[in-house]
Amino acid sequence: MAGAAAALLQVDEITISFGGLVALDGVSFDVREGAIAGLIGPNGAGKTTLFNCITRLYSPDRGRITFAGQDLLRTPAYRIAGAGIARTFQNLALIPGMSVLENVLIGAHCTLRADPVSSALRLPHVRREERQARERALEVIDYLRLSGVRNLAVGVLPYGLQKRVETARALASRPRLLLLDEPAGGLSHEEVLALAHEIRDIRDRFNLTILLVEHHMSLVMGVSDQVAVLDFGKRIPLGTPDEVRKDRAVIEAYLADDADPATEEPATTGQAEGDNA
Amino acid sequence: MEVFFSQLANGLSTGALYALLALALVFIFRSTDIVNFAQGEMATFGTYLGWSLSRPLSLSWIPLLGIDRHINVISWNPQIFGASLSLGTPNEGVTRMGYIVVFIVTVAISFAIGAFIERFIIRPSEGKNLLNAVIVTLGLFILFNSLSLYRYGPTPQVYPSPVKAATAVDFGIFKMSQQALFSFCVGVVLMLLVYWFFQRTKLGLGMRAAALNPRASELMGINTGRMLTLGWALAAAIGCVAGMMVAPQVAGISPSLMLTILLYAFAAAVLGGLDSALGAVIGGLAVGIGQAMVVQYVGSQWSDLIAFGLIIAVLMVKPTGLFGSPVLEKV
Amino acid sequence: MRFEATGSYRHGYERFVPAPVEMVLLAALFIFCWKLYGGINNSAVAGMSSVVIVAIAWVLGMAIRVATNDLRWWLLIGFGLAVLAPFLAGNNYQVGIMAQVCVFTMMILGLNIVVGYTGQISIGHGALVGISAYFIAVLTHYSGWPMWPAIIVAVFITTAFGALLGIPALRLAGPYLAIATLAVALIFPLVVKLDQFQKYDGGNSGIREERITPPSGLDSLFKNNAPATYKNEFAKSQFSQQTYIYYILLAAAIIGTWGAWNLTRSRFGRAFVAVRDSEVAATAMGINTALYKVMAFGISAFYAGIAGALFWVEISFVSTESFDLFNLSIYPLAYMVIGGLATIGGSLLGAFGYLWVPQTVLKIATIDQGFGDLQGAITGLLLVVFMTRLPQGVWGWVLGVNRYSWRALSADTRALAARPQPTFWAFVAAAIVIVILTGAFIGSVWSLFAAGLFIVAPTSAWTSVFAPFRRATTSLLRRARGRPRPPESAPADAG
Numbered sequence A: 001m002a003g004a005a006a007a008l009l010q011v012d013e014i015t016i017s018f019g020g021l022v023a024l025d026g027v028s029f030d031v032r033e034g035a036i037a038g039l040i041g042p043n044g045a046g047k048t049t050l051f052n053c054i055t056r057l058y059s060p061d062r063g064r065i066t067f068a069g070q071d072l073l074r075t076p077a078y079r080i081a082g083a084g085i086a087r088t089f090q091n092l093a094l095i096p097g098m099s100v101l102e103n104v105l106i107g108a109h110c111t112l113r114a115d116p117v118s119s120a121l122r123l124p125h126v127r128r129e130e131r132q133a134r135e136r137a138l139e140v141i142d143y144l145r146l147s148g149v150r151n152l153a154v155g156v157l158p159y160g161l162q163k164r165v166e167t168a169r170a171l172a173s174r175p176r177l178l179l180l181d182e183p184a185g186g187l188s189h190e191e192v193l194a195l196a197h198e199i200r201d202i203r204d205r206f207n208l209t210i211l212l213v214e215h216h217m218s219l220v221m222g223v224s225d226q227v228a229v230l231d232f233g234k235r236i237p238l239g240t241p242d243e244v245r246k247d248r249a250v251i252e253a254y255l256a257d258d259a260d261p262a263t264e265e266p267a268t269t270g271q272a273e274g275d276n277a
Numbered sequence B: 001m002e003v004f005f006s007q008l009a010n011g012l013s014t015g016a017l018y019a020l021l022a023l024a025l026v027f028i029f030r031s032t033d034i035v036n037f038a039q040g041e042m043a044t045f046g047t048y049l050g051w052s053l054s055r056p057l058s059l060s061w062i063p064l065l066g067i068d069r070h071i072n073v074i075s076w077n078p079q080i081f082g083a084s085l086s087l088g089t090p091n092e093g094v095t096r097m098g099y100i101v102v103f104i105v106t107v108a109i110s111f112a113i114g115a116f117i118e119r120f121i122i123r124p125s126e127g128k129n130l131l132n133a134v135i136v137t138l139g140l141f142i143l144f145n146s147l148s149l150y151r152y153g154p155t156p157q158v159y160p161s162p163v164k165a166a167t168a169v170d171f172g173i174f175k176m177s178q179q180a181l182f183s184f185c186v187g188v189v190l191m192l193l194v195y196w197f198f199q200r201t202k203l204g205l206g207m208r209a210a211a212l213n214p215r216a217s218e219l220m221g222i223n224t225g226r227m228l229t230l231g232w233a234l235a236a237a238i239g240c241v242a243g244m245m246v247a248p249q250v251a252g253i254s255p256s257l258m259l260t261i262l263l264y265a266f267a268a269a270v271l272g273g274l275d276s277a278l279g280a281v282i283g284g285l286a287v288g289i290g291q292a293m294v295v296q297y298v299g300s301q302w303s304d305l306i307a308f309g310l311i312i313a314v315l316m317v318k319p320t321g322l323f324g325s326p327v328l329e330k331v
Numbered sequence C: 001m002r003f004e005a006t007g008s009y010r011h012g013y014e015r016f017v018p019a020p021v022e023m024v025l026l027a028a029l030f031i032f033c034w035k036l037y038g039g040i041n042n043s044a045v046a047g048m049s050s051v052v053i054v055a056i057a058w059v060l061g062m063a064i065r066v067a068t069n070d071l072r073w074w075l076l077i078g079f080g081l082a083v084l085a086p087f088l089a090g091n092n093y094q095v096g097i098m099a100q101v102c103v104f105t106m107m108i109l110g111l112n113i114v115v116g117y118t119g120q121i122s123i124g125h126g127a128l129v130g131i132s133a134y135f136i137a138v139l140t141h142y143s144g145w146p147m148w149p150a151i152i153v154a155v156f157i158t159t160a161f162g163a164l165l166g167i168p169a170l171r172l173a174g175p176y177l178a179i180a181t182l183a184v185a186l187i188f189p190l191v192v193k194l195d196q197f198q199k200y201d202g203g204n205s206g207i208r209e210e211r212i213t214p215p216s217g218l219d220s221l222f223k224n225n226a227p228a229t230y231k232n233e234f235a236k237s238q239f240s241q242q243t244y245i246y247y248i249l250l251a252a253a254i255i256g257t258w259g260a261w262n263l264t265r266s267r268f269g270r271a272f273v274a275v276r277d278s279e280v281a282a283t284a285m286g287i288n289t290a291l292y293k294v295m296a297f298g299i300s301a302f303y304a305g306i307a308g309a310l311f312w313v314e315i316s317f318v319s320t321e322s323f324d325l326f327n328l329s330i331y332p333l334a335y336m337v338i339g340g341l342a343t344i345g346g347s348l349l350g351a352f353g354y355l356w357v358p359q360t361v362l363k364i365a366t367i368d369q370g371f372g373d374l375q376g377a378i379t380g381l382l383l384v385v386f387m388t389r390l391p392q393g394v395w396g397w398v399l400g401v402n403r404y405s406w407r408a409l410s411a412d413t414r415a416l417a418a419r420p421q422p423t424f425w426a427f428v429a430a431a432i433v434i435v436i437l438t439g440a441f442i443g444s445v446w447s448l449f450a451a452g453l454f455i456v457a458p459t460s461a462w463t464s465v466f467a468p469f470r471r472a473t474t475s476l477l478r479r480a481r482g483r484p485r486p487p488e489s490a491p492a493d494a495g
């Protein structure tokens, strides 16, 4: 496993439950600076919940999350973006009535400093800041090939484009860590292949660390430097894609459904736990 | 002491009316998540319809057309075998039999108006955000208020009552006007009817199911759309009954008849929890008694102030009221 | 599709219906019309001629629309008219109304920031305007302060109070917040009227002060240029005072509009909309939703505070009657929605409608008694129709419909001639029949009203109002012809 010193994000024994349902049960892993980390697991495994914990939309019952030395659980949700973590949403959380450009500018919100009074008076420094933000937003839009639709309302765009707008919005906040929740959802086969390339390119170009949740195994395995597997709230192994692929617990817990439809019984948590220990 | 008990009785009586109107609010809130600001004005308009029905048969029966404000009221008194067909005469007012007929017809019309509003005005804005719905009911509020004013004018009109409204009944330890007693009884009977309807009838159960979980009940074969319409219709009908009970107790029916009463009903509904029928009833009675006591012992100018202050206080401290269920949030 | 409408409209023939911008002109025509009809006793003739007048207005409206399809022209024209208004208006009353438009421009702008942009409903804004006006009144009248410092203090207090009003918004969603703010609006006059406060705030009788007077230089300037309708010296000095006050208010309203325009196009405007549309996304983008809600209420209360100050400058009289629920909380909200939620232009239109619709209704009521009572019904009806059918408001039409060129228009005309649209012509025929019928049977005013309704509501409104009906008819026709039903297409108005 990566050395703790180089870890940008440390998730430590995170536990959260909703009513009786334990969605995350003592999950911990590290993400190295500059890495692309994959997070996989069957539906309902708690991947999105983990994202929500990191971005503080949920508050875990126990555990610690540290990002670049900062204790995230002491950081309110609206400070997360400013701290350098941006995310996309599995079910899209765009502002449908706003144009693509405006949505991306919302992403840049945490990089702007103007106060209401000088904004209302449109003082020179506000104008300068606004112009710079716009330029940067246009750059990101250009990079993600959204220039053609930048003045259209997001609501009228097809799903695939909307996902890209979300990525653009996340990038506009100049994050250090980018959380992507199922970026391949709803994409065609070719698009997924292109996406793998794109994710790496984003990492290199914007100097990012990426945490990627995906069901698409070949994408995750192809693109990630390290992979963590969640199975109903428990983390099974963490390692390189190759190690993970060989792990019996993973195969049983997760891949079994895909790889071997004949498997009668789904892997129980108990088994996975035993194997893990 | 007699004063105290009389105030208590009066408080219970007005409280029952607040409870009725609050109940109407709760029906609508539970089924459509909408707070119906127009509830009181709809009731006023319905009550006016009842009033014009209890008048001699004339063009004034035709609702909405402001004819009698422009030409003299043409009225006649058609008779069959010497018996008047009109429900009321200008001089003697409506007969007891006539009152019951007027009551039933008015409630039926209000029921239809409520259904109409849900189907053609509320439903198109459904599913958009809640702000739209609130504003639509505010629009209905202005609309009905102004229609009542236009159609029936600002002067209060005497509303008939089957009992000798002003005469007091002496119960020994307290006194109560006949009308207050009558409206209390009607209120209680109506609440029992509502209880029976929702607990014991299939339709009532269907409505509860549709309000609780529209998706699932749709799958169970319940026509949720129709249930929502029915909810609005029932609410309008109940509100109208409240209106007909209030009118004889105040100076008469005027376009602002239900304005303050609606606000007290809001206080009642908020106190009890906007989504709890039981809460509405208890809240209504509590607000009614509280108002009577404040008027008696603190001063009448404080009564409105305290009621509206109560709304804010409850919403700030416990938005779901005493009996409401907590609002679930989903991310 | 043959017609490429620029807005969210599907049918080409919307272009043939004048857009709201031309309504100003049409409204003027209307006023002219009913003056004309005042003398006509034969209602059928009145009905017929109203059809003719409406047709003329229609064609004129089209011409105007094509000639000026740049919004900036309208801005310039509007500005010019606003500046010249006192000299164009025939009497002080109308100048006073224009001054009130400025007052309510401020109030509705603020209201729109909190309701339209941030999505937090407030029915309590009347109380904020009232608090500001009352503070100024009490400070100047009882404490003997000069007016301007009193205004500054009052606006600050109102802003703080508004921010407090925002705190319930942190806990309460939609309907609950509506009730809470409604309660605030109701409490305000009651508190003022309390016996205990009588000696501080004048109780029921309110507070009156002298209105401000113009400095002598301006005074003589205004007096010398007063329109000819002001005959004697007294009338002229009245005019001078009213005009001076109007210009102060106009300047404030213009600055306020400019500020609101800037603010809504800054990071704050975007954040407000984000808070309204998706709190989760807003939070994830680093927006402190609680802070921004309170801030929206604060900014909005600042505007309401200014509105209260302008209110005081304009009439120098406050009483609880001036701040009642309908007049200061519900109607401004209604006209804001009719004007257009979350738009600056909509707020301006809203302020205009708030004052001029009742004025027009009152004018009509001088002929048709009782009509005045319908003012609320008209407002309520407009509100319901807009909210359910055209939630983008009048301003939405201006942006959606008012983009024309001669070429597009003539192409549309040719297309319409080549492939007549039955709905359109049925609509025109129905309009004519209804106008004549109302003229013949109810009265000329009603016929004008009906005609106005048909003009003012663009076809898009009517088509969506009648959409279910139309769908039913077409499917019936189709069934009669034995053709299968095509798959359901997109809804008529995608707004």
Ligand SMILES: Nc1ncnc2c1ncn2[C@@H]1O[C@H](COP(=O)(O)OP(=O)(O)OP(=O)(O)O)[C@@H](O)[C@H]1O
Residues within 6 Å of the ligand: A018, A021, A023, A041, A042, A043, A044, A045, A046, A047, A048, A049, A050, A090, B330, B331
């Ligand atoms: N706010 C909540 N309240 C109650 N239960 C929740 C909540 N959020 C998540 N859960 C539950 O936690 C579990 C994990 O959900 P989560 O969305 O994290 O899964 P996931 O791994 O992202 O699945 P998918 O692949 O379908 O996106 C699920 O059973 C879900 O129902």
Ligand SMILES: [Mg+2]
Residues within 6 Å of the ligand: A047, A048, A049, A090
């Ligand atoms: Mg998920």
